[in-house]
Amino acid sequence: MAPTRDEQHWMYRNMVTSRRFENAIAKIYFEGKTPAFNMANGPIPGEMHLSDGQEPVAVGVCAHLNPEDVVTATHRPHHQAIAKGVDLDKMAAEIFGKASGLSGGRGGHMHLFDTDVNFACSGIIAQGMGPAVGAALSRKMQGKPGVAVAFVGEGAVNQGGWHEAMNLAAVWNLPFVCVIEDNAWGISVAKSAATAVATNDVRAAAYGIPGTRVEGNDPFAIYDAAGTAIARARNGDGPSLIEVETYRLAGHFMGDAEGYRPEGEKDGLFAKDPIPAMRARLLKEGTASEEELAAIESAAEARVDAAITFARDSADPAPEDALTAVFAA
């Protein structure tokens, strides 16, 4: 299946918004961290994992999702959060550790929770699998609409919990889709050195479910594969597994010198940057005019600027509020 014109515009807008957001975060991240880099300093402290290059996975999948559908994402979550419709102001404020953030500064960039759109992410590899499978179980038991999608990296498939959750989703025939973002690197360890099979779609056979591999970081092909898997889940036909080849244009975290990358790899990846590629395709196929694309880009820029301004202008949390919200009110 192919995305409609509106969907293509939506996909491009969200890819651009995500990239502009990451660019803004990257710039601000180094405030207070130069000349001496100290992760604890600046308006955005802590680890920062940027999603540059992986935007096609987020938009190709989330184009099929509604707010009621459940998404769990990883430690590298911004592109997926944006594509799922997480409130960008509150998300930015959470990353700045502000009182107006999604969780008032208790979570940070690896722990973004937006209950309005059923989005959550977490900081440990393969961790979102169980909760997504459980949400799928909940929808099935309640007879309520909605599917659950767990985004994981290609490194996650070597975690025991990943296999446990895949098996559980399959044995209970749940409305669940696992999307593997294969960016070829688990921090500094290459996929080829860590994973016994070249592509992880073949692992679907272990659970008796469909497995698909999408090459080339292509948002249209991802849209197609995700559409099939999500329709299957919505129809009650059970889970699917999709592995998507994508590119990590940034380091594992900000400050990563990436000395482990082969010479020239990054240049090759930047040449395949999916955002200019999609832009060119939209123009070539006449799906969007130059004016329309420029308008999408300036709107995305303005949206990001507004979110960053909101975050900067928001107040710090009251320190003693750290002691609240441990248990449900």
Place this chain on the structure above:
Amino acid sequence: MTKPNERKLTIARAMAEATAQEMRLDPGVFVMGEDIAALGGVYGNTRGLLDEFGPERIRDTPISETAFIGAAVGAAQDGMRPVVELMFVDFFGVCFDAIYNLMAKNIYFSGGNLKVPMVLMTSTGGGYSDGGQHSQCLYGTFAHLPGMKVVAPSNAYDAKGLMTAALRDDSPVVYMYHKGLQGMGWLGTEPGATVHVPEESYTVEIGKAKVVREGRDVTIVSLGLGVHNALKAAKTLEGKGVSAEVVDLVSLVPLDRETIRASVAKTGRLIVVDEDYQSYGVSGEIIACVTEHDISVLKAAPKRVAFPDVPIPYARVMEQYCLPNPDKIVAAWDEMGAMQPA
């Protein structure tokens, strides 16, 4: 001795009854775990539920604790009220990420926007030579980590009321039941745990300790099976002219420090009995909650009777040597009395 209208239940039956009553009221309540359906739970606490509620809501799982406990978190966040069973608490090693990084933290990470209404029930305790991976209590391990309520009933009345309260709580509750109190035919059971249980639904407050025996000279604080050891020791001490008060903690998180402090303020002496490992655990926390509050109430240094800091041995004589028992509690009093006679 059964009195008229008395209805004695084992803890296992009390837990199952509470679960069934809540399942009738709330369609969101369901149970997941290993061997909890047709078998009714290895420790009997889901017996009979499959017949009434069927396999959708009484759900046997694969042996995949990480997956089904993680799934319970996702279902709880999505409006259900799952009960999951970790068959032996010792098995926490294969699934603790789901428990303490997800179940215990997601309310906080969401700034309180999420509820995680789930019950993790798990069996504790040894004394029957099941070896060091099927005999631990680990109370302190769970109670140490923020974000989980932790309860441990000593009798069937509390077991039912705590289960009902746990099922109605919007935060995760770890429900730790002691195998030696459970009332299984194939495992010796402390008779004192099988008590009258009202048929109608009721709750026992999570976070409230109980003074189960009043006394003047020493406070013995314990939980689960240890409460029965404390009561037996108190009886022996009574023969020696010593009046012992026994506090059943009932709940570790929240911990009812007020009841403990009030009792020790009255008696002036404190013995803590804990079947969990001694160091860095429940016994130290109980003593600290008294001494950091007002050390002047103490007439003698506190004592603890806990499991020594070794893995749980298999051989009967070795395990029994390590476990708390009434004689050790009486001996603790004797040592305390020798330090400063009453």
